[in-house]
Structures are given as structure tokens and as C-alpha cells.
Amino acid sequence: MTSDRSGPPPGCPAHASRTPLYGPDFTADPTRVYAELRRHGSIAPVEIAPGTPAMLVIGYHTALEVLREPARFPRDPRRWQARVPADCPVLPMMGYRPNALFTDGAVHARVRGAATSALARIDLNNLRSYVEQSADMLIDRFGPAGKADLISEYARILPLMVFNLLFGCPPDLGDRLVEGMSGIFELVEPEKANELLTRTLFDLVALKRAQPGPDMTSWLMEHPADLTDEEMVHQLVTLQAGGTEPEMNLIGNGMRLLLSDDRFAHALSGGSLAIEDAIDEILWTDPPIANYATHYPLSDISLAGTHLPEGEPVVISFTGANTDPSLPFERTGNRAHLAWGAGPHTCPAQMQARLIASVAIEKLLDRLPDMRLAVPVERLTWRPGFFHRGLTALPVEFVPLPAPAPALAEHREVTPPPSWPAETPLPRASSRSRSQHWRSTLMGWWRGQ
Template sequence: MPLHGPEFAADPAATYQALREHGPVAPVELAPGVPATLVVGYTAALDVLRNPSAFPRDPRRWQAKMPPDSPVLPMMMYRPNCLFTDGAQHARLRAVVTDSLARVDGNALRAYVEQTADRLIARFSRDGEADLLGQYAQLLPLMMFNHLYGCPPELGDRLVAAMRSIFDMVEPEKANAELTQCMLELVALKRGHPDQDMPSWMMAHPARLTDEELIHQLILLMGAGTEPEQNLIANGIRLLLSDDRFAGDLSGGSMPVEEALDEVLWTDPPMANYSASYPVEDTDFAGVRLPAAEPVVISFAAANNDPVLAGQQRSGNRAHLAWSAGVHSCPAQQPARLIASVAMEKILDALPDMRLAVPVDQLVWRPGPFHRALTALPVRFTPVAVPVHPDESPGETRWNVQPTPPSSNPLPPHPLPSAPPPSTPPPFTPPPSTPSSSTPPAVTSTASPRPSPHEGRRRWWSSLVRFVRGR
């Protein structure tokens, strides 16, 4: 069954229900001519996710058989990051991510999200109507990543436009090349001017990432932190405005945001189908023969809604698979949830009579096998003036995500809030055996390594671009 096209996007639950007739795993097509096995059972999904020795993440044997212009390649092709590696290499790369994330001060991050949300809401609050996807849910994660990455806004704009095209499988080869070029520019900027931001911290980590590894870690974090985050925010607001279970609480002055987030993560996770693995050899699994090196994709959406889980209490229940599971579970669950919950709280507080501008069944979903994403979220509300944060200049123009860099900077640069690191961090030592999912306790604060000579870096950039484009 196809996991692409408008029919699947409009009603993926019907596809998952039909696939369950095959059992916990079923044959699907990710894109025209791209077969895969989809895991739709909750227990089967956990069995795959918790067994990386039998189901490793490296796609290169499969990738070698794929045409270079395949629309799924930018999402599934090998990159030297912690998503597509296993064992000691995965542990080393993941430690860089978790240690760097540990340096972000959660309280300061919450305050920055609140300020950013207020400033975005102030731009449309007097209009009485808005597209909360394009004007709010999409922009807020972008601004947060510009902040976390110490990224110039015009570069961040290009990054998110490229990432969106990859998720939608629109000119994916071109989008992948643009994404790589943007990361090359960001790494060059941070090599020359390190600061209190994620790229600089990752450069300074004792694991001593190469530029190639650094670029692909940054691509992974950007992909996981912008597109899925905007979908989590938008899908959560949609649920709060359309589901009677929550609407009653809203009219009474309560904002059950955490309950809505739990419900969305169970029923409509922002990443619906992903986490592909590739069996080392032909494998009998759940009554099906899985061919070696062919993709086995986890359906987080289908597994979360497995009928065997019917009747479970979902509010406060974090046993869903929206963040994956095992050693490859999302390392940024807490900040991702914090950003989404604050975004939802701020918009509901500022516009308490907000309502959908169209019936919920007329909202349109973007096609694609991997995400659960709206094309727009139109709402109406009573016009109101929301105070603008004093850091924002009165003459600013609106900032929209577009391929062409905008002419104005919506946010002045701020230093990234950082938890104080220890004075002498221990060196990183990869574990001798299969790593656990625990996070190394130490954070990093060593000085950034000196940049490599200009000519050598230029030659390496050219070779990296050729590598990422499959040449």
C-alpha cells in the first residue's frame, strides 16, 4: 500500500488499519518504486527499536541500489551522525549531542520561547485572523534554532526552506545540496567566531568531531527540531480547538496543554513513519521474511494506535513511541516538549476566544510518508493588542519562511543561555561494548580547536558536497 499521495495524507489511519490485516508488519511503498516493510504493531516496533544488532541503522547497502534522484534519499541516505550509526560510533556521536544539549539552561530557554511567542503573536493579534502554521508554529522553531545555533536569520531561513522541501520530497536532490551548503557556511562561521551556542559547543567537545561529522550532526538536529516541532505545535493547537474533550476546559479558563500534547504524541505524532533499519541478513520476524538490507520502517502513528493498547489512559502516559525508543530515542525530548507547551500556552492565553476558521475536516494535510503535517491552520479571534517585547524595534517587517533570504532581521542576537560547565571536563572514551541509552554526565567547556588552513578546508568542502550529493 502506498504511503504517499493526497489520499494517504488525508486519512493515514485507514491505511494503517488495512495494513494490520497483514499482521504487525506489512509491505508498503514509501514513494513510487520504493518498497519497504512498515512495522505497525506496538510490541513489534519495540522489538526492532531495542535490537540494533539485528536491525542496524546504516542504509548504505540499500542506498547503493537506489537511483540518485530517488525522492526518499535525502531523508534516508547515510550521514555520519548518531541516527545512521550503531555501537561505539553511535555512542561517541550521541554524546556530543546530549552533552551539548545539557548546557542549555531550561529556565532561560523557557523565557526566550515566551518572549519569541509574544513577539510573533503581536504581529497578527490586531488582525482578528491568522494562519497559525505559517505565522506562528513554523516561525517559532525556526527562531529558536537560529538562537540555539547562533545562526544569522537569512541563513536559518534557507535551512528551513531546504528542510521543508526534503520532508515534502519536492526537488529533494536540490534541497539536499542547499541544506549542505548552508551547514558549510554555518560551520565556517563558527570555526572563525565560536560563541555560546550549540555548534561551538559541539566543536569543543572532547570527542573532536570532524567537520563532516559536525555538519551532519547539525543537519540531524535541525531536521528533528524544526519540521517535527512545528507539526507538534500546530497539531496540538488543532486538537485544543476542535476536540470537545479540551474545548470545554478552555471555555472554563483552563488550558490542558500537557494533556493535549500527550494526546497528539499518541494519536498524531509529528513524525508518523521513520527510524528505518536494515536487517543484516534475511530474517524471520513476526511471521514475515524480511530481506537483508531492505528498509524496515517504524510507524510511530500506527504502533501508538495499535488496537492492543485500546482503553489505556493517555493523559500523563509517556509510553508512546513518538520519540522512538532504545538507544536511538530522541535526545531532545525535554526541550522539544517545553518549546511546544510554551508555544501553545502563550497563544491560548493571548487569544482566549480563538477558533478554527474552517471545519476541522476541511483542514488539508501535506503529502509525504514521514510526517503528519498541515498545510495551514486558519483561525479567527477577537482583535487584541499584545505588548511587543522591548527588544523588538517598531519598524520591523514580517518575517516569512521563503527560499529568498528576507531583508530584515526579526530577532537581535542574544547569547545562548548556558548551564555552567565543570572546569575540567573528562575526556570522552567510547564504551567497549554495545552502548546504553544513558547520557554521559559531564558537559563540555573546552576551547574550540583552531580552524584548519583555508585552502585545505576549501578542498574538503568540495569533496563533502560531492559526497552528500552521491558523487
Template sequence: MRLYGPTAPVELYPGVPATLVTSYEAALDVLRTPETFSKDPRRWRDLMEGRVAPDNPAVPMMMYRPNALFTDGEEHRRLRGAITDSLDRVDPIALRGYVERSADALIDRFCETGEADLLADYARALPLFVFNQLFGSPPEFGDRLVRGMSGIFDGVDAEKANAELTEAMIDLVALKRRKPGPDVTSWLMAHPAQLTDEEMLHQLVLLLGAGTEPQQNLIANGLRLLLSDERFAGSLSGGSLPVEDALDEALWTDPPMANYGVHYPVRDVDFRGVRLREGTPVVVSFAAANNDPTLVSDQRSGNRAHLAWSAGPHGCPAQNSARLGASVAIERLLDRLPEVELAVPPEELQWRPGPFHRALAALPVRFPPVAAESHRSVRPTLSRPSDEPSGDSRWNAPHPAPSVSTPPAPTSTARTSGSGSGERRRWWSSLARLWRGR
């Protein structure tokens, strides 16, 4: 594709033409100029004029939804403010403790068997448990959420998957209207932005996408590197766990969302030698931009200039916290199973289909069996006891809840890399921001 120059013509799916941006500098131009490139899919002319069928598998990933990902300007700021204000009410200490205990409980399920699929048994399950707990989602919703989101990303029966996911979210919104609790869903409803039920539904779809699929891919891709690349695998047995180095490498070479950041020119524009027509999809290849030959270096450790978090007004403003979530998951697993190794040669690992994500189909491993730590106080399952409370009252941060007389704090300006409190930032908030930056 690089033979075409900084951009290349592609078909995302049959009948869905787009322009793929493969150059690092060209990607920054798209991401940082909202006055020329809009995020609003209502500008997608091929869909609006019937040349792309509504049941095309690209549509659920690209269609307009009234959420912070697919809006610009003031509407974007209003919806983003509701999300960030609600997520900022989460006590990070209480949440981190739940994530760590959940990771241990998941490891307890397979640690005595000597083998596991770290994708299905760990990386996929952990973010879902966190979502269910954080958003007050009943455990019986779990299977519906997994089928719906996976089907949309994979493009396999995507229309049906989108319908199933939408139905589950409608049920969650209705439940929380009747019975609010100490959870993010209820806080979104009470926010001064006064979200409608439709807006609630689509903020939740956005947050589910942010908190599950990309995060599971980052965890799994980081583990794959640690277990297969001699630069990392060789140091595991020596007691040095280069998790941060592996995450740097994964974010450069295998970003969880390989191609996304869909934009639409607001007018015909000459861009890097190519005429882009108004309303045609321009897709940023984060993976291609990161691996632009002009940027290739043998040293990626500590280099955070990649575009895995996107950039510009929709960029992730809390990427350090997002990394923290993946680091905790990986470090916990390696601490409990220090002799874990791949069960197949690295080249035999399979990747899931789909034009947007970089996602393993499975990550089989083996290890010397170890005893489960049965004293763990939390053992999450997709069928929690029916009397377990939704959410957690400890998640309330020590400041007043938003009210109609308390305007949302400004949230449109990203923090500088040196601001905030580093690892103590609310890592779950960053998962939502990660998805919104695509």
C-alpha cells in the same frame, strides 16, 4: 495494511520498497534489538546497488550522514556525546525566557488583525528563531533553512532542497570556524570528539531537523486538537486549558513523525512470520503502532506509553523536556488569544504530502482582535539587526567548557522517568534527542 499482519510491504516513493511495521510489539522488537536491526543506511542495498536513483525524493531523508541518527555502537556514542555535551551548556532559564519572549513577539504580529495561519505565522516560525539564536546562525540563513528542510520532508524537489540546506550549513560551519561565539555550533567545534567539518555539517542538519520540523508539527497538531475536538475545545472557554491532555492525544494519534525509525537487517531474518532480507529498509510506523487495535483505549490522558519518542538505544531520553517546549508555545498562544477558533471546519484542514511526517499545510484561525503588547523586549524577525550578537553569553551553564583533557560524560543511557529536575531540564536538548530517536 493490518491484513498483512504486524508488517506490510509498502513503497515509500515510486521505486523505493520497504517493510512498514504497524504493530506496537513488533515495533519495539525492531527498536530494541540493534544487534539485528541497524540504523546505518550504508546497508541499504537498493541504493548502494543502483536500484534506487540518487535523486529519488526518499534519499535525503534516508541517506547516510555521519551523525548520531545514522550510526551505531561506538561511533554513535561519540557523536551523540558531542551533541549532548554541547547542548547541556545552555542555561535553560535564559533560553526559556527567549522562547517565551519570541512567542509573544510573534503573536504581536497578528493579534490585532483578528486572523492568522498558526502554522506559518507561529508554529513554523518559533522553532526557527530558536535555532538561529541558539546556534549563532545569521538571520539571512532563515529562508534557506526553511526551504531546504521543508523540501526534504515533503519530497518536493528533494535533491535541490538537500543541496540548498547543505550549502547553508557549510556556510555556517565556515563562519563559526572564523568567528566562534557563545553558541552550540561553536561548542560542537571545541568538543573533545574533534568533529571534522563534514561531521559538523551533518550534526547541524540533524539538529535543525530535530528543532524545527517535528516541533512545529507537535505545536500545530496540539493546537488543532484543542480547537477542533469537543473533548478539549469545550473546556477552553471555561478557563481550563487541557494542554497536557491534548499533547498526550496528539502524540498518540498524530505523532510529528508518523513513519520513520528506518532500520536495516544486518542479515536475513525471519521476523513475525515475514522473511526480511539483509539491507532492506524496515520503517517503523509510530502512528500505526500507537493506534494498534490491541492498545486502543478511551483514556489517553497521562498515558505516555506511545512510541512518538521512539524507543531503544535511539529513543529520546528527555521527552518530558520536549513536551515542555510545545506546552509553552501552546499555553502562551491561548493565554494571549483565549477566544481563538478555527476559521474552517476541521475536516477541511489539509495535510502536507510525504510518507514520513504528520504535518498540517495550514492552520487558519480567527479571534477577536487584541492589542499588541509593544513593550516586549524581543521582537524576532528573519532579518535581525546586523549588530545583534550571535548566541547569548548567558547560555553558558556554570561549569567548565569541555577540553581535550575532559572526556565527554556518558550519554548513552536514557534517564528514568523520575530522574532529573522535571520541567527545569534543558528542553532544547530534548528536541535534538527527539530527532535522533527516529
């Protein structure tokens, strides 16, 4: 592939008018940046990495138009990918993968169908029970100390525990998956993080080929779409990316709002409605995925009075679109936000994701009703990266809980339910053999080769 970048080279005057969406200034106050970008209208020229131009959609109705018209705004990035260097830091998040996120039409329908079918087999009552068990176990661990960092000790761990169960993933593989995914989102050694993620997911696929069970990885394999190992890995990347990192941010951002905004004070006494309201507000104003859903015009096109060059990334700012000041409706009690996307690529797991976050927050407020922030809210800091919106830490204090009795602690050890399926299992498709060829090919794709 060529090493030419898409658009003018770094230092070219054409880049001077592009607002950078990286670095500490953007991380500290993205709201200010979005407000300044509105001088361009509903689409603004930005740089998403040094020397990597893109167009950022910050208008709600313009975002809907792009999301709902894949024929005009396809998701396949390979034409753009051929123009950027292999070490482009956003390539791990935006490079082509043969999964539901980066495909359209019949290919998209096939791979998405396998994912939605597997998701439909999750029993929501069992899922709620498992989240409650997991939350109780984590609270038992830090409760006697009277203080905790809700990010590192709760919000990061809980989605991992749920993911490990849903996908039949052993804890050691789960730890590696979170390490790899966090590095990609934060743009910290993203190529190294990609390689770790790739190796780990191939290990998981190999494990489930040999030992299938009542889990989503096995259900994806069973589906008549007959996914190859390569397709399995890419589909698992999408599901894992949506099931751990954003879930952690949704729980953390929701707790930050509940603990810092007087409007939600009654939630601290167990008001479930207030918790749902807080989650809705976060999904409007601080969605866990702030900017993503990238599209690549097949030719030069004009949209909302803005010229969009062929192949240049058109990135949807979920935060920018949700906070569009021209929206005519009230956001309170309204779930028309774009945090889950829209159109054919709408997140298929939003019901499960919302359940996990709401139960996680309910448990904290139920068992620690006197919880308070340990530092002023303005001193909380945010993790780097423009794709997501997540806190580095959320320190809290509360009256210490008594240490659980050994019998109670043993009772609260998390045990998976005996069966997840909510429908008759699909007939098993023929198994596809694994090969090192697929692994090396995939690693090359993720490096942009």
C-alpha cells in the same frame, strides 16, 4: 554505484501487493491506510516511493523490538543505498550520514555524546523565557488583524527563531535551512533542497569556527569528540531536522486538537494540564514524525512471522505502532508512546522539544482565549510526504488585539539571554581545518554517489 533498485522493478507483480505510502490518497487519510495494512500483521509490505519497497512496522511491541536491538537491526543504510538510483526521492531523508541517526556502536556513542552534552548545557529557564518572548512578538504582529494562519505566521516561525538562537545561526541562514528541510520532508525537489541545506550548514560551521559563541554549534565543536566539519554538518542536519519541522507540526497539530475537540474546551481558558494532555494525545495519535527510524537487516530474517529481506528498509511507523489496537493499556495520561523513538536512538532533545511546544501553545491560549477555527476542521488539509504529519494551514479568528504601543513593542523585541550554559564549558578541542574535499564528498553522498 549501481542503478539497480532494491527489490523488484516497477511494474513487477511483486509490487502489486505493496501499499503505496505516497500520493494524495495516503496524505488525505493515513489512518485508513494503517488500518488496512493490519491485515498483514504487525509488519506490512509497502512502497515508500515509486519502485522503492520497504517493510513498515505498525505493531507497537514489534517496533520496540526493532528499536531496541541495533545489532539485529542496524541503522547504517549504505548497503541499501548502493542499490537505489541517485534520484530516489527518499534518499535525502534515508541516505547515509556520519551522525548519531545513521550509525551504531562506538561511532554512534561518540557523535551522540557530543550532541547530548551540548543539549545539557541549555538552561531550560532561559529557553522558556526566550520562547515566551518570541511568541509574544509573533502574536503582536498578527493580533490586531483578528485572524491568522497559525502555521505560516506562528508554528513555522517560532521554532526557527529558537533554532537560530540555540545554534548561533543568523536569520538569513535560518531561512535557507527551513527551506531546505521542508523540501526534504515534503519530497519536493529533494535533491535541490539537499544541496541548499548542505551549503547553508557549511556556511554556519565556517562562521562558528571563526566566531564561536555560547551556542550549540560552538559547543559541538568544543566537545572532546573533536568533530570534523563533515561530522558537524551531518550532526547539525539531525538536530535541525528534529528542532524545526517536527516542532512546527507538534504545535500546529496540538492547536488543531485543542480548537476542534470539545474534551479540551477548558484549555482555552488557560488550563495548562489540558495543554499537556493534548500534547500527549498528539504524540500518541498524530506524532509530528509519522514514519521514520529506518533499519536495515544484515541478512534475511524472520520477525513477527514476517520475512524481512537483507538490506531492505524496515521503517518504524510511529503513528501505526502508537495506534496499535492490540495495546492493552490506556493512552490517556500515559507517555509510553514511541513518538520520541526508543532504545539507543531515543530522541535526546525531547525535554526541550516538549517545553517549546507547550509554552508556544500556552501563549496563544493566554493571549487569544476566544480563538476559534476559521474553517470546519474537516476542511483542513495536510502537507504531502509520508515521513511527517503536518497541516498546510491552520486559519483561526479571534477578537482583534489592540496594536501594541511603540514602547511595549520595543520591549518585546526578542533578545537572547546573556548566557546559555548550565555547566562548566568543556575544554576547547583542536580545530579541524575545512576543505572543499569534504564539501564535494558530502554532496556526492547525499546524491547517492
